[in-house]
Amino acid sequence: MRFNLRDIPPEIGIAGLMLLAMWLLSVAFGLPIMVPSGERAEFVGIHYIYPLIGVAVLGVLTLIAGKREVAKGFLVALPCYVAILFAHFNVKLWIPHVNPMLFDDFYMSVDRSLRPLVDFCMFARAQLFGFIPYESNFYMTSFIGMFYCSFLYHAIRTPEQFRPLVIAVLLLQSLGGLSYLVAPAIGPFLYEAGIDPTIGSGQHHMLDFYRQSVANGPDFIARQGDTNFTVGLAAMPSLHAAGAFLFFLYARKHAPLLVPLYAVVLVFILVTAVASRWHYLIDLPAGMALAWACIRIAEHIMPSQQMEKDEPIGTAAPAVG
Numbered sequence: 001m002r003f004n005l006r007d008i009p010p011e012i013g014i015a016g017l018m019l020l021a022m023w024l025l026s027v028a029f030g031l032p033i034m035v036p037s038g039e040r041a042e043f044v045g046i047h048y049i050y051p052l053i054g055v056a057v058l059g060v061l062t063l064i065a066g067k068r069e070v071a072k073g074f075l076v077a078l079p080c081y082v083a084i085l086f087a088h089f090n091v092k093l094w095i096p097h098v099n100p101m102l103f104d105d106f107y108m109s110v111d112r113s114l115r116p117l118v119d120f121c122m123f124a125r126a127q128l129f130g131f132i133p134y135e136s137n138f139y140m141t142s143f144i145g146m147f148y149c150s151f152l153y154h155a156i157r158t159p160e161q162f163r164p165l166v167i168a169v170l171l172l173q174s175l176g177g178l179s180y181l182v183a184p185a186i187g188p189f190l191y192e193a194g195i196d197p198t199i200g201s202g203q204h205h206m207l208d209f210y211r212q213s214v215a216n217g218p219d220f221i222a223r224q225g226d227t228n229f230t231v232g233l234a235a236m237p238s239l240h241a242a243g244a245f246l247f248f249l250y251a252r253k254h255a256p257l258l259v260p261l262y263a264v265v266l267v268f269i270l271v272t273a274v275a276s277r278w279h280y281l282i283d284l285p286a287g288m289a290l291a292w293a294c295i296r297i298a299e300h301i302m303p304s305q306q307m308e309k310d311e312p313i314g315t316a317a318p319a320v321g
Contacts, residue, residue: 014084014171015170015174022087032221034093037227093221094232096184096210097221108188134197143243161254167302172239172243176237184234187203187233188280189278192277194276196272203278205231236283237284237290238287240273241283241288242294244265244266247262248263249292
């Protein structure tokens with residue numbers, strides 16, 4: 001029986017290529033591949049993996065309900081996303097050793113030339129979205145809410161769109177991680193504090209790790225990378241802006257019911273990314289362009305197909321957060 005690469009599910013192929021890219025970078029630059037410590041693994045889980053455990057549970061439920069193709073998409077997506085995140089965070093730790101150039105001065109010059117937009121973002125976060133407490137971390141929880149809501153909606157209402165959406169998300173996390181290496185930047189908090197008083201210490205802890213990594217080389221990552229697995233700094237592009245825009249674009253095309261909610265969440269994420277000084281203005285369109293490209297690539301890899309005509313197993317869940 002002849003093996004055919006086309007028989008490999010796209011999700012597995014994307015995850016495999018991302019792991020291969022990680023391994024090649026590790027070999028080429030002598031960089032250690034790190035596994036997160038218990039504390040960091042918990043952080044990754046809460047913010048990235050635990051939502052996918054919910055996806056796995058839904059996959060089991062859809063399988064029980066007889067929606068086999070949708071269930072297969074859920075259950076394949078989980079390990080592939082875990083593998084991609086593992087490679088993604090290793091690549092973020094390695095950025096200064098793979099490409100030591102920094103473009104912060106240039107990106108900040110763009111912010112200075114467009115200062116009214118930066119000021120508007122700060123005003124919008126403090127006034128228009130001032131009812132959202134800074135300590136709520138709504139920046140992250142709203143994004144996770146879009147993730148859950150989109151996957152649930154398309155699994156139940158438009159199952160033929162589910163796997164293309166999964167593939168687009170996997171591509172975004174993979175290509176986004178590698179795109180950090182193209183024109184790296186640390187972030188505008190180097191030059192000024194954002195308006196969120198709860199994140200300053202975290203930003204400076206990440207900056208301290210970055211500087212020690214530059215000063216001490218890969219050996220420092222080997223010693224400290226497990227307990228700092230998620231502290232790699234990478235401003236360009238903004239993958240939170242990219243992810244929110246990806247879900248918004250998909251909703252606009254396939255789930256108009258979600259568009260009003262997603263439009264508000266997208267604006268909040270874009271505004272907060274700049275107002276917190278995690279991101280320069282230029283990071284946002286770069287991330288959004290990447291999201292658009294990932295959707296197009298996903299549509300090329302796996303055009304929408306009509307799945308089994310099952311009875312719906314329920315109605316779309318509201319966004320979390």
